[in-house]
Structure formats: C-alpha cells, structure tokens
Amino acid sequence: MSIERIRPGGALRGSVSVPGDKSISHRSAILGALAEGTTSVRNYSPARDCQSTLSCLRSLGVEVSGTSAGIEIVGTGERGFREPERVLDCGNSGTTFRLMLGALAGMDLFAVLAGDESLSRRPMDRVLLPLSRMGARYDARAGGRLPPVALRGGRLTGISYTTPVASAQVKSAILLAGLRAEGRTEVVEPALSRDHTERMLAAMGAEVEREPCRTVVRPSTLRAARIAVPADPSSAAFFLGAALVVPDSDVVTAGVCLNPTRTGFLSAVERMGGRVSVENARDEAGEPVGDVRARASELRATEIGGAEVPTLIDEIPLLAVLATQARGTTVVRDAAELRVKETDRIAALCRELARMGADVSERPDGLEVRGPSRLRGAEVETYGDHRIAMALSVAALVAEGETIVRGADCAAVSYPSYWEDLARVREGALV
Numbered sequence: 001m002s003i004e005r006i007r008p009g010g011a012l013r014g015s016v017s018v019p020g021d022k023s024i025s026h027r028s029a030i031l032g033a034l035a036e037g038t039t040s041v042r043n044y045s046p047a048r049d050c051q052s053t054l055s056c057l058r059s060l061g062v063e064v065s066g067t068s069a070g071i072e073i074v075g076t077g078e079r080g081f082r083e084p085e086r087v088l089d090c091g092n093s094g095t096t097f098r099l100m101l102g103a104l105a106g107m108d109l110f111a112v113l114a115g116d117e118s119l120s121r122r123p124m125d126r127v128l129l130p131l132s133r134m135g136a137r138y139d140a141r142a143g144g145r146l147p148p149v150a151l152r153g154g155r156l157t158g159i160s161y162t163t164p165v166a167s168a169q170v171k172s173a174i175l176l177a178g179l180r181a182e183g184r185t186e187v188v189e190p191a192l193s194r195d196h197t198e199r200m201l202a203a204m205g206a207e208v209e210r211e212p213c214r215t216v217v218r219p220s221t222l223r224a225a226r227i228a229v230p231a232d233p234s235s236a237a238f239f240l241g242a243a244l245v246v247p248d249s250d251v252v253t254a255g256v257c258l259n260p261t262r263t264g265f266l267s268a269v270e271r272m273g274g275r276v277s278v279e280n281a282r283d284e285a286g287e288p289v290g291d292v293r294a295r296a297s298e299l300r301a302t303e304i305g306g307a308e309v310p311t312l313i314d315e316i317p318l319l320a321v322l323a324t325q326a327r328g329t330t331v332v333r334d335a336a337e338l339r340v341k342e343t344d345r346i347a348a349l350c351r352e353l354a355r356m357g358a359d360v361s362e363r364p365d366g367l368e369v370r371g372p373s374r375l376r377g378a379e380v381e382t383y384g385d386h387r388i389a390m391a392l393s394v395a396a397l398v399a400e401g402e403t404i405v406r407g408a409d410c411a412a413v414s415y416p417s418y419w420e421d422l423a424r425v426r427e428g429a430l431v
C-alpha cells in the first residue's frame with residue numbers, strides 16, 4: 001500500500017490543469033462506441049475509471065485507438081457490440097458498470113460485469129430493476145442486488161420511470177437502453193443530477209426531449225462527433241479548496257467544466273465567504289467552461305441539503321474538510337447516497353477527521369462539523385476511496401505536524417498525477 005507524507009507550510013500558487021472530466025469522458029467513449037462513424041475525443045481523462053470503460057469497450061469488439069492528446073472510437077452503429085468472451089472488468093468504476101448495463105441491455109448478447117472489492121459492494125438493483133421492466137433479463141449476487149451481474153440483453157420496450165434518488169448513473173443507464181427500446185423511454189428524477197448524457201445524446205443526433213428533472217428519449221442512431229472534454233470540476237475542487245484554507249494561496253484551475261449541475265461546490269464555498277471567481281467563461285462543445293480562481297479566505301459555516309446535493313455530491317468530502325476551518329456549525333443533510341459511494345464516505349470522513357482532531361459527527365443522511373478547529377497530523381486511511389484520499393490531503397495541509405495518508409495511490413481512480421500536481425502547486429510552479 002502506498003503512503004504519502006504531508007507537512008503543512010507554504011502557500012499554493014499558480015495555475016493547474018487538471019485532467020479531463022471523468023463523467024464526460026465515460027460518456028464520450030460509450031456514446032462514441034454506439035454511434036455510426038468514428039468519434040474523436042480530445043482531453044479524454046487518464047483516470048483509471050475511464051480506462052476501465054475503454055477496456056470494457058474493447059472486450060465488446062469496439063476499436064479504440066489513442067495518444068496522450070486524445071482518442072478515437074470506431075462506433076458500432078446499428079450492429080451493436082460483440083458478445084464478450086470474458087467477464088467485463090469495471091474495476092472501481094460505478095459509472096462504467098451502470099452505464100454499460102444500460103448500453104448492453106438492448107443488444108442480443110450475454111455479458112457478465114464485475115468489479116473490484118469496493119464496486120462489488122455497490123447496489124446495482126437501482127439500474128437492474130428499471131432495465132428488467134424494459135425487458136432485460138439478469139441475475140446477480142445477493143438476491144439480484146450486487147455485482148457480479150449476468151445480463152441477457154434483448155428486445156426492450158420503453159418505460160416511464162421515476163428514480164427514487166437523483167442519480168445520473170441510473171438516469172443515464174435507462175436513457176442508453178432507451179436508444180434501442182421500442183417507443184418512448186422517460187426518466188423523471190426528484191432533483192436534477194448531472195446532465196452530460198442528455199447533452200451529448202442531443203449533440204449526437206438522438207431524439208431527446210428535456211424539461212427540468214424529466215427526459216424522454218426515442219429509438220435513435222447516434223452520429224459520431226468531435227468532443228473536447230473540459231477539465232474536471234471535481235478534481236479542480238481540491239486545489240481550489242486547498243487555496244481557500246492555506247494562508248496566502250492564489251490558484252487558478254484552467255478550462256474547468258461549469259455545467260450548472262456540477263457547480264454546487266463553487267456556490268457552497270461562496271456562501272462560506274470563499275473568494276472564488278470565474279474568468280474567461282465560454283462554451284466548448286455543448287458545455288460551459290471557464291478558468292476558476294480561488295484565494296485564501298476566512299470561511300464561515302453553511303448548510304447543505306435538498307436539490308443542491310446532486311450538484312456537489314462528489315465534493316462533500318472536501319467540503320467537510322473546509323468546514324473544519326470555518327466558523328460555526330456546518331450541516332450536510334439529504335446526502336445518504338454518500339454511504340453507497342466507493343466507500344461509506346460519511347463514516348470514513350467522520351472517523352478520519354476525528355483522528356486529526358476535528359469536531360465532527362455523523363447523521364444518517366450526512367454530517368455536522370463544528371469549526372474552526374486546529375487539526376493535527378495523524379496517520380489516516382483512505383479506504384481505497386480517491387475522494388477521501390484527496391480530501392484528507394487538504395486537511396493535512398492545514399494540520400500541525402506530519403500526516404501520513406495510507407493507501408494514497410487510489411487517487412489515480414480519478415486523478416493519476418494528483419500528488420505530483422499538488423507538490424508542484426505548493427512550490428508555486430506552473431503546472
């Protein structure tokens with residue numbers, strides 16, 4: 001297991017280019033593989049999760065070639081994927097698992113999907129139940145709930161489905177299945193989750209109708225596209241968050257995706273008194289993009305809950321760390337989904353931040369943090385969860401003494417060069 005040792009001291013300064021957005025990268029590869037013609041994707045994420053998607057697609061007979069500048073995917077169009085000879089290994093990636101289930105459900109083939117230890121504990125019934133209502137057949141471990149999943153795809157019929165929780169993965173799986181289903185497929189969600197699938201489907205010529213929290217898709221053949229993936233706001237957040245709490249810091253993250261379903265973190269830290277600003281706002285390939293700057297700030301507590309939660313779901317570990325440095329009690333509610341991410345993030349955060357001297361308590365659906373507190377360096381665990389690893393690294397930057405992050409290499413799940421980029425921006429070097 002790899003460890004990272006972090007000592008406080010030194011402002012973060014300069015500009016960071018974080019990898020391409022993980023969510024958009026997954027979708028560009030899967031939609032490209034379904035389309036007619038060759039799709040080219042610039043700035044495809046090097047995240048381990050996004051590589052899992054590419055290796056699954058290759059096992060399904062999809063031709064993928066690439067360089068560091070980008071990838072090309074030869075779409076399979078009407079023909080669809082080839083039946084895989086072996087188990088599709090989704091690694092740590094819930095998005096790969098769930099979106100692939102949706103893409104495969106309408107094809108006449110048998111496929112088994114599996115993942116690592118963490119992914120094998122994550123619920124798949126949330127996708128399998130609606131897909132089986134459309135006509136797919138499956139079996140899965142733990143009474144049909146957990147991976148591995150054996151899927152028998154085939155003829156599907158469109159459904160109207162209301163998701164019990166706002167989940168872009170569930171929504172996307174159903175919409176992808178809808179591309180090959182008879183009639184219309186409708187997904188209604190209780191709050192708007194990230195909408196990259198809907199945007200990309202429309203851009204690639206699918207018949208999609210959208211209203212807030214309601215999407216309808218009709219059987220469509222996608223057209224290949226040229227896609228430029230903006231920088232991942234969920235990765236940029238760690239540098240922005242660190243800059244807010246480390247004295248004298250001033251950091252810019254360039255070309256970040258500013259899709260409103262992803263900017264909850266920026267709104268929350270603004271409420272907390274964080275000095276963040278967007279420069280160079282523009283539109284690139286159907287997604288709003290800009291350079292985001294953050295400067296060291298005095299933070300105050302805030303409340304996070306309701307419809308805001310899906311817009312910052314992956315940033316809650318970091319927000320909990322920032323809350324330890326903010327005056328007052330920060331409350332996160334309506335975020336029980338955190339318990340079924342790569343690890344139970346509520347339990348992991350409370351345990352590890354308490355080790356560092358934070359005043360935190362668990363709620364069934366979130367947590368409470370009383371600040372500000374002086375953190376102290378400690379030996380902390382990541383539970384193999386990339387966002388926990390990176391959030392704890394930010395806590396370490398403001399803690400007294402050395403922090404040892406055990407299992408630090410899991411950051412590669414979303415951000416392979418995270419530790420190097422953090423070291424460089426701490427020296428004020430341009431990344």
Ligand code: S3P
Binds near residue numbers: 026095169193194337
């Ligand atoms: C993702 C959606 C979110 C998010 C995950 C990526 C996606 O999960 O937490 O990191 O790309 O669709 P849910 O949709 O399950 O909330």
